[in-house]
Amino acid sequence: MDMINARELEGSDRLRWIGATGLKGRCPRCAKGKMFASWLKLADRCRRCDLDYGYATPDDGPAFFALCFITFPLIFFVMWVELSFEPPFWVHILTSGPLMVASCVLSLRPLKGWLVASQYVNMAQEAGTEALFDELDRGRAGELESRRTRHEQAD
């Protein structure tokens, strides 16, 4: 079987792979099997390559991203419509309401697929970068601490 090792992809190839598999609900390892057993429920494992989806813990990530990137921008759009055109209230009930619900519901599956695929592709990298992130966090905490003491001394 000629299989790409998605974890060895870098930069934009990696992002393209995550998009091509995750957003379409395809297995992030073989890109052929289906990721979902139903609308939002993940399959137990890939039927093509036997990838175990037990690693996947998107939790409320999809809902978070749907809120940030779909619902909030839509709220601003709806407010803009309201302020610019001052339509009667029933216009919002017929258009804005269904639009927001539908866009949120429809975006959950591709967002979940995207998160699960990124999790798979980035898993190997996470283990290697743990120390780096620890160091970064420590460095930042130290910097904040010294800034605070400097500030207190100035008072």
Ligand SMILES: [Zn+2]
């Ligand atoms: Zn697969």
